[in-house]
Amino acid sequence: MEEIGKPTLLMQLNQMLLIRNLEIRGEAAYQQGKVGGFYHSYIGQEAIQVGCVAAVGVQHWFTTTYRCHALALLLGVTPNEIMAELYGKVTGNAKGRGGSMHLFADRMLGGLAIVGGHIPIATGAAFSIKYLKRKDIASFCFLGEGAVAQGAFHESLNMAALWSLPCIYVIENNHWGMGTAMERAIAVSPIAEHLANSYGIKSYSVDGMDFFACYALFKEVLGEVLRTSQPLLIEAVTERFRGHSISDPGLYRSKEELQKAMERDPVLLMKAALIENKMLSEEEFEEMDRKQREIVLAAMKFADESPWPDPVALEEGVFAP
Numbered sequence: 470m471e472e473i474g475k476p477t478l479l480m481q482l483n484q485m486l487l488i489r490n491l492e493i494r495g496e497a498a499y500q501q502g503k504v505g506g507f508y509h510s511y512i513g514q515e516a517i518q519v520g521c522v523a524a525v526g527v528q529h530w531f532t533t534t535y536r537c538h539a540l541a542l543l544l545g546v547t548p549n550e551i552m553a554e555l556y557g558k559v560t561g562n563a564k565g566r567g568g569s570m571h572l573f574a575d576r577m578l579g580g581l582a583i584v585g586g587h588i589p590i591a592t593g594a595a596f597s598i599k600y601l602k603r604k605d606i607a608s609f610c611f612l613g614e615g616a617v618a619q620g621a622f623h624e625s626l627n628m629a630a631l632w633s634l635p636c637i638y639v640i641e642n643n644h645w646g647m648g649t650a651m652e653r654a655i656a657v658s659p660i661a662e663h664l665a666n667s668y669g670i671k672s673y674s675v676d677g678m679d680f681f682a683c684y685a686l687f688k689e690v691l692g693e694v695l696r697t698s699q700p701l702l703i704e705a706v707t708e709r710f711r712g713h714s715i716s717d718p719g720l721y722r723s724k725e726e727l728q729k730a731m732e733r734d735p736v737l738l739m740k741a742a743l744i745e746n747k748m749l750s751e752e753e754f755e756e757m758d759r760k761q762r763e764i765v766l767a768a769m770k771f772a773d774e775s776p777w778p779d780p781v782a783l784e785e786g787v788f789a790p
């Protein structure tokens with residue numbers, strides 16, 4: 470904790486609080502009919518991507534699933550741009566055309582909605598790093614455990630191992646793929662250990678609720694991948710505190726099970742660790758949370774007041790071969 474330092478740690482807690490507040494308000498806006506399409510919340514999983522980006526920096530390639538609001542925030546998309554995109558407004562991150570699942574940034578290749586479909590894209594980014602002889606960056610691919618049953622995952626791992634591509638595949642194992650329990654969909658457990666063995670690459674497992682554990686692991690593996698140019702498979706064991714998406718009441722898991730998972734809230738775990746180490750007080754935490762909430766409320770106002778896209782622009786940016 471000392472080596473990361475108080476200013477950085479408080480900044481990272483702020484990021485966690487910004488993500489948490491944005492998800493809570495984004496869901497509320499959805500309930501009010503202001504957000505269309507789907508809404509997949511990252512609540513419960515914050516420590517993984519916050520820990521990763523804090524540890525490795527923003528200069529790499531990053532790819533993730535439809536559960537993409539947090540990564541976009543961490544890679545520099547503003548709360549205003551995200552909220553406006555959720556609202557479908559022209560000031561949004563994708564000019565209101567992509568919605569919740571399709572956010573992007575300079576170094577973020579998506580926000581992609583097809584399960585497993587983004588894994589070859591991340592692998593391609595790793596190929597480009599190798600092809601360009603870059604030794605200072607890697608490709609990070611976040612995926613749900615549901616995606617490891619897809620062929621694209623296996624083809625990607627095989628190719629990355631065969632060609633020594635600097636790709637770090639991160640399985641965010643939240644135990645459920647929509648309403649299907651992991652044990653009913655995936656033949657092996659722990660997933661990363663078994664599957665990494667199949668392709669002759671290294672695997673790591675990390676407590677995805679613990680910011681400090683995630684930070685330390687991502688720091689370590691980045692060094693390793695840059696040194697060896699070998700891909701790695703990480704399994705970050707986590708919990709999603711919401712249903713799969715906002716329209717999922719989550720009836721497949723008991724209240725007690727969810728309650729137990731929420732006792733290890735990553736935001737509260739980080740808060741408790743900082744308080745214990747005298748880097749934070751309860752009042753300071755409340756103030757940080759209030760400030761992040763205000764940023765999100767201002768983003769909602771911005772989205773509300775932004776114009777709709779002009780229907781005349783509908784065909785702009787569309788690629789037709």
Ligand SMILES: Cc1ncc(C[n+]2csc(CCOP(=O)(O)OP(=O)(O)O)c2C)c(N)n1
Pocket residue numbers: 534536582583584585612613614615616617643645646647713
């Ligand atoms: C190819 C494909 N099949 C099915 C779906 C529908 N679908 C969307 S999310 C999802 C479950 C994915 O679960 P997981 O990979 O564990 O990620 P999580 O949602 O838990 O983050 C499914 C089946 C899809 N989007 N794409």
